[in-house]
Amino acid sequence: MLAHIIIFGLLALSKATTFLLDNEGWTIVGNKRIIEAKHQNYCLGPKMSNYILGTDDLVNVDFRNRDDKNLWYFRSPPITLVKRPVLMVFTITSFSGDFTKLNAGLPLVKLLGSDNLTAVFNELVFNGAQVFNGKMTTVNVPLVHTDAKIFQKPFTIEILGDWTRGIETVAIDNVEFYY
Numbered sequence: 694m695l696a697h698i699i700i701f702g703l704l705a706l707s708k709a710t711t712f713l714l715d716n717e718g719w720t721i722v723g724n725k726r727i728i729e730a731k732h733q734n735y736c737l738g739p740k741m742s743n744y745i746l747g748t749d750d751l752v753n754v755d756f757r758n759r760d761d762k763n764l765w766y767f768r769s770p771p772i773t774l775v776k777r778p779v780l781m782v783f784t785i786t787s788f789s790g791d792f793t794k795l796n797a798g799l800p801l802v803k804l805l806g807s808d809n810l811t812a813v814f815n816e817l818v819f820n821g822a823q824v825f826n827g828k829m830t831t832v833n834v835p836l837v838h839t840d841a842k843i844f845q846k847p848f849t850i851e852i853l854g855d856w857t858r859g860i861e862t863v864a865i866d867n868v869e870f871y872y
Contacts, residue, residue: 707775721854722766724747725751730747751765754858759858764855766855770849771847771848779871780871781850781868785829808842
């Protein structure tokens with residue numbers, strides 16, 4: 694009898710932000726002013742409890758394009774990782790906003806490193822559909838092709854909160870890196 698051994702390579706968690714007790718230093722940037730992200734210790738289900746949220750304070754659209762010119766993001770404090778990650782995962786949901794009228798062609802996630810290194814993820818799609826339509830979802834950001842130098846020093850993350858052409862309230866939770 695032959696014995697077959699199958700080895701599965703599993704991703705190991707490198708760093709997690711769960712917002713268990715507070716906003717963990719995350720801010721909202723791109724609105725009228727930089728403010729602390731609001732911490733909520735409510736449970737919306739197994740994917741989102743103890744989360745942070747932000748609301749649009751500045752809607753700046755023109756008559757031709759209709760996309761918001763001033764975009765707000767959730768910004769992390771500086772992050773230091775021990776190993777180079779291959780995947781970033783986070784949960785996002787909305788509490789208000791018209792997600793049928795989205796801003797187009799935006800940086801959805803940005804990694805901002807030292808020495809002016811940046812990685813921008815403009816389109817995060819899954820099976821041909823946009824990842825976020827206002828409903829709670831878990832977003833996977835593949836980092837395999839990201840310049841490894843960005844992770845050698847502290848870096849920050851910016852996750853889009855300003856998805857619509859109007860006013861919205863968006864929350865994120867469980868920002869995790871895997872290697």
